[in-house]
Amino acid sequence: NYVRVQELLFQKNRVIGVCVKDEITGNETDLFARVVVNATGVWADQLHSSKYNGPHIRPLRGSHLVFPFWKLPVSQAVTLRHPADKRPVFVFPWEGATIVGTTDLDHGEPLNSEPRISFPEIEYLLDIVRYQFPSVELERSDILSTFAGVRPVIGGSKKRPSSEKRDHSIWEQDGMISVSGGKLTTFRLIAQDVLRVAAPLIPSVEERGTPDPPFNKRKGDELPPISLNHFLRRRLEGRYGSHVMHIMQTEMNEDLERIPGTNTLWAEVRWGAREEGIMHLDDLLLRRTRIGILLEKGGTGYLDRIRDICRQELGWDLKRWEAEAASYKKLWEECYSLP
Ligand SMILES: Cc1cc2nc3c(=O)[nH]c(=O)nc-3n(C[C@H](O)[C@H](O)[C@H](O)COP(=O)(O)OP(=O)(O)OC[C@H]3O[C@@H](n4cnc5c(N)ncnc54)[C@H](O)[C@@H]3O)c2cc1C
Structure with a gap:
């Protein structure tokens, strides 16, 4: 971290x-x-080292568009073939929103700065939705947010990025x-x-016989009797496992409310701030929770409430908060909004 x-x-x-x-x-x-x-x-x-002569990475960017679910309601993930290049593109429900993605192109930007979607990628992704779901009449203005990542693909000799193999290599x-x-x-x-x-x-380390299961069932009590529907309960258990009891045992009843327009509870924001190694505001809003991607304008409409949580849980003073909020807004505008 x-x-x-x-x-x-x-x-x-x-x-x-x-x-x-x-x-x-x-x-x-x-x-x-x-x-x-x-x-x-x-x-x-x-x-x-400078003498290195092994395989090299071909960084390939993949970008996504996020829409409010009501604008593009899909009940499950669907795979579409893009008419331009026949690549598969997914449309899937995620955390109460709908994501369309992804693209696959040479990144060509410094790896130490946050990746962002480009204008042609937006058009490419909008094209496929318009082609497959013409009645939805999607516009750029319907896009809630965007995000991009860079795939570590082992570079081969293929011209087209999408023809490169996605296998892992060890050397x-x-x-x-x-x-x-x-x-x-x-x-x-x-x-x-x-x-x-x-x-x-490391010959002194012995191989163990039977591998442990990668995921363990949550042990312990049932969730407290609060009014959460089955889906939200399962989501919380899936995300937080055995910590879910601690998240729900909040002294702040209003923390058990959903953040409007998302499936995220305020208690998750508090838990993230308290327990999940937050150094900066973007850790909390973009990576521990995803409300920066799911809410309009990166959730800036809720910054007052988030400020109170950060001040209580992280001990940030007003000056620190203002600096964090300013750099979060800048990052969101540059890398998570429309170019
Ligand atoms: C757009 C996109 C779509 C994808 N779709 C799928 C999919 O559908 N299915 C699927 O299975 N996979 C998918 N992947 C692939 C998957 O996300 C990656 O292959 C996977 O994250 C690689 O894991 P990793 O641990 O090797 O690298 P990463 O997850 O990138 O982790 C590397 C870590 O190293 C850290 N690091 C880097 N340099 C340093 C340093 N000098 N010092 C300390 N730490 C450092 C980084 O901060 C990072 O945390 C997708 C990836 C992208 C970008």
Whole structure:
């Protein structure tokens, strides 16, 4: 969380650790390990020595449009073929809104700045919705927000971005294992493959017989008897697992209300601020909760209430709050709204 690996530490041409910098405090420290795994996704190329001769990442941007659900109501995910290039594009319900995405093109921007959708991508995504659902008559002005991500695709020789394989790769150089590419859905397989490559480097660590199940059932009591419909209960249990009891046991009854237009409870914002390592306001509104993507104008209409939560839970004074709110609004305008 805001701790960046600045450089690799070598001994006799082998990676033996990393030098990290806490970007909040500015403190730097060296960390040593028997095996260093570079799992930095699309940034994997930035952590190689100058002699590096392994695979390279081809950063491919994928962008999305978010619509209010009532504007584009789909009861489940649908896959559409874009008429222009026959790529699959998804339209799916998400957190009470509807998402259309994604695109797939060479990113071509610095990797250390937040990605954003481009004008042609907006038109590309609107085209497919208009083509498939002409009666909806979607306009740019219907778009609630946008967001983009950059895929770590292992670069091959393909001309078209969408022809590149999405498989993960693992490679070792100078004693450091790098892993990149692949899918979220194959996370466990990828982790097991990395451990297999790491095993000979740490022979003293024994393989355990039966793997633990990746997800455990929530143990403990039922949720408190508050009026939440079945869907909202399941959503909370799915997101927070065994923490859900703590989230619901709030002393503030108004925290158990939904934030209008979303399925997110105010209690989740408080929980995020209290427990989920928030350093900046955008951590809370865009990543721990998603209300910055789900609410009109990034949720700026609710900033007074969010300010009170941040001041209570994070101890931010007014000056800090104002700085956080200003940089959040700037980020939202630049990267989550329409260009
Ligand atoms: C638009 C889009 C659509 C996608 N669709 C799907 C899909 O439908 N299904 C699917 O399964 N997958 C999908 N993916 C792929 C999936 O999101 C990625 O493959 C996955 O997130 C890669 O995980 P990772 O852990 O390797 O990298 P990341 O999730 O990117 O994690 C890398 C981490 O390393 C950190 N880091 C980078 N540099 C440093 C440094 N120097 N020091 C410290 N930390 C550092 C970063 O902050 C980041 O937290 C999609 C990706 C995108 C962008």
